[in-house]
Amino acid sequence: xxxxxxxxxxxxxxxxxxxxxxxxxxxxxxxxxxxxxxxxxxxxxxxxxxxxxxxxxxxxxxxxxxxxxxxxxxxxxxxxxxxxxxxxxxxxxxxxxxx
Numbered sequence: 001x002x003x004x005x006x007x008x009x010x011x012x013x014x015x016x017x018x019x020x021x022x023x024x025x026x027x028x029x030x031x032x033x034x035x036x037x038x039x040x041x042x043x044x045x046x047x048x049x050x051x052x053x054x055x056x057x058x059x060x061x062x063x064x065x066x067x068x069x070x071x072x073x074x075x076x077x078x079x080x081x082x083x084x085x086x087x088x089x090x091x092x093x094x095x096x097x098x099x
Contacts, residue, residue: 010065010082011089015055017075019047024054026093033076034093048072055079059092 014033021037028035038050048068056063061083071077081089 010080011084011086012069013055013079013081013089015051015071015077015079017047017051017077019050019075024050026054026058028094045072051077052079055081059084059089 016030016033016035018027018035018037019040019042021039023037024039025037026034027037036051036054038047038054040046040050042048052066052068053063056066059066059081061081065082065084067080067082069078069080084092
């Protein structure tokens with residue numbers, strides 16, 4: 001089962017971010033974790049901002065609806081998405097393949 005969880009308002013998503021990549025893109029699922037690449041370096045929050053921006057665009061929600069719950073200083077992050085259910089998040093990002 002993917003690690004998206006129902007929150008009081010919205011969904012929670014576990015993300016592994018790769019900064020200093022060639023492009024801003026969704027890589028796919030690694031087990032229950034969504035892998036995201038961003039071009040920005042992990043300096044002064046630039047990679048975090050890019051990560052939230054990528055997720056916002058892919059999920060088609062305002063940037064203000066995507067925020068970190070945990071992991072601002074780590075590659076492994078927990079992200080809250082307001083206004084979407086966990087099923088809607090998985091429909092928009094694709095579902096992890098069954099092991």
